[in-house]
Amino acid sequence: MSRFYLCIFLLLTTNASFAESFNDDGGWYLGGKLGATVLDIEAANQTSDPDPSTASMGVVAGYNFNDFLSVESDLSSFGKFKQGAEPEKLVAFSTYLLGRYHVSDRAALYAKVxxxxxxxxxxxxxxxxxxxxISQQLELDTGYRLIGDVPNTEDDLYEFSVGINYKFGKNKPAPKVVPPAEPVIVPTTLNSNTLFKFNSAEISDSSALAKLAKKMSASHVEINVEIVAYTDTSGPEAYNLKLSKKRAEAVRDYFIKQGVNKQVINTAWKGEANPIASNKTRAGRIKNRRVDIIYIENNVVYH
Known part of the structure; x- marks a missing residue:
């Protein structure tokens, strides 16, 4: 029997070092169990019924300090054993220090003393x-225990049991914090052929700009506006870069006149850069002459 308790001690003392998460153990639990009991009768105490066995039942209460260490108590009835003229009913109140060694996310071996x-x-x-x-609150508990030197017989009692425990103050997994998704930058693209006069930065059709300006000036939260102007490859590159600058600034000035705070507006001009179509065709060149407007409100992109 001393070897049995030595094995339990070794498991308890090594458990803390290797314990893994077991569904966040923690808090009080209460359960019930049923089992079978065997009384190991020594030869000197032998009766007509060697090593008698009975059914057992009990209630269990415990507290999980963390994922690997608990205290536990149980009140168990082991039935009646005939030791002498009259059978005697064995009832025990037990207290244990219990350690767990987790073998998977759901299963853990334990030892108690x-x-x-x-x-x-x-x-x-x-x-x-x-x-x-079994679930967030329920766990299956199957076990074997030894009680030494039972009174009146001075023999050892062995119990094999199966029970269900209900966890009360069980810690819930912390909710996962999902960072906000980065806004998808999809600009509003306005065609320069419609927006400006030919080869000019003078605005000829402001209807599309007016809708955007109304939305921006009516906003009561933090906004940011990006204006980027482009041309096609017709004409000298330096001239096209200067023209795209004038067009970006013309759109900016229009927004400011419509009540948009100039502090939130940024402009850029790219000239012939970043074409979205081929400059070898008339249709492609028309597409490349454009102004992209990105309107961001509280990290949400509007277009």
Missing amino acids: GNSIIGNDLNLSGGIGLKYQ
């Missing part, structure tokens, strides 16, 4: 078993 009170006697007791998480 403590004392059992039977009648007026205090008896050394220990056990091993397996706990399996």
Whole structure:
């Protein structure tokens, strides 16, 4: 029997180093169990019924300090054993220090060591078993334990049991914090052929700009406006870059006149850069002559 308790002690002392998460153990639990009991009768105490066995039942209460260490108590009835003229009913109140070694996310081996009170006697007791998480609150508990030197017989009692525990103050997994998605930058693209007079930065059709300006000036939250102007490859490159600058500034000035705060407007001009179509065709060149407007309100992109 001393070897049995030595094995339990070793498991308890090594458990803390290797414990892994077991569905965030923590808090109080309460359960019930059913089992079978065998009384190991020594030869000197032998009766007509060698090594008698009975059914057992009990209630369990415990507290999980963390993922690997608990205290546990149980009140168990082991049935009646005939030791002499009249059968005697064995009832024990036990307290244990219990350690767990997690073998998976749901299953953990455990070992416990403590004392059992039977009648007026205090008896050394220990056990091993397996706990399996059925759901967030319920766990299956299968175990084997030994109570040494049962009163009146001075023999060892062995119990094999199966029970269900309900966890009360079980810690819930912390909610995952999902960072806000970066806004997808999809600009509003206005065609320069419609927006400006030919080869000029003078605005000829402001209807599309007016709709955007109304939305921006009516906003009561933080906004940011990006204006980027482009040309096609017709004409000298330096001239096209200067023309795109004038057109970007013309759109900016229009927004400011419509009530948009100039502090939130940024302009850029790219000239012939970043074509979206081929400059070898008339249709492609028309597409490349454009102004992109990106309107961001509280990190949400509007277009």
